[in-house]
Amino acid sequence: QWGSDVLFINGGYLNVTIPSCVKSGQYLFRAEAISLSSATQYPGAQFFTSCAQIEVTGGGDAEPDTVSFPGAYTPTDPGIVTNIYTVQEYTVPGQS
Template sequence: MKLALSILASAALANAHFTMQYIWVNGVDQGLNTNIRIPPNNNPVTDVTSTDLTCNVNGLSGSGVSTVSIPAGANITFEWHQHAQRTGEDPISGGHKGAVQVYVAKAPSTAASFDGQGAVWTKIYSSGLLNPSTEQWATDVVNATQGKHSVVIPASLPAGDYLLRAEIIALHVASSYPGAQFYIGCAQATITGGGSASPTKISLPGAYKSTDPGITVNIYNNLQNYTAPGGAVWSG
């Protein structure tokens, strides 16, 4: 029965894609598509070896994109929608069960000129399967909060320009590879204040493998736990 339901859900949700469209800084909305590297469409990335995994399609350059100034320790909210604006629908579609993660990467110079390649990414947030008995996922919480999820930027990060990378991994068709759908949004920020921490770093692409249990997984097979790709969250 669960297999049949998953097939039906996959067909019905084939076009229910979405993009990150807003960021909020300490509760202040920065505006539609402001400070964000906007992809050409709302389709997911499915190839974990592609440079599209970094900041979505055409996301290796931030030329023409503004960079927001944020204090270290700020609360940043990312907001996602299926369409080009807030329309009142399920922001990311209720059938897109999966994980929500956030990474940051410090630019060697400006955020706009940074391509995010190499071992530069630090995971600062990760949420996946919240309640196996009710099949509640992090994405359900994002839908319940009108497409939003938040993270505190670690106060110990050094000052400078950064890419803030939010990621939703939809797993409704992830029982074989390629199947997991990666929805990625990168915002450009200048962090002020801060500290002198030297956090752990990974490469995106590079750290994710097709065989990772958080990427190729049947979420309809009485799943009791879930390990997201990319390793542990840096404590800050």
């Protein structure tokens, strides 16, 4: 099931649970929807992002995985250019 289906079914909302092991502190949480309708050729996928400043309290000792923008992925990463009509498996950009 595509992520856009889940968002549509839930009226645009998606609940996310922050693992209790994440260290307390201030974080910038970035959510991203990727449109693949034009991804068959470069420049490929279209990214629609939202960010929220969150504060984790009562957390654990784990440092969360983080990325930097720009640089989290490149135009040649899997999932940026893909054909959603023929692909059997999809790799999310930055997850390779």
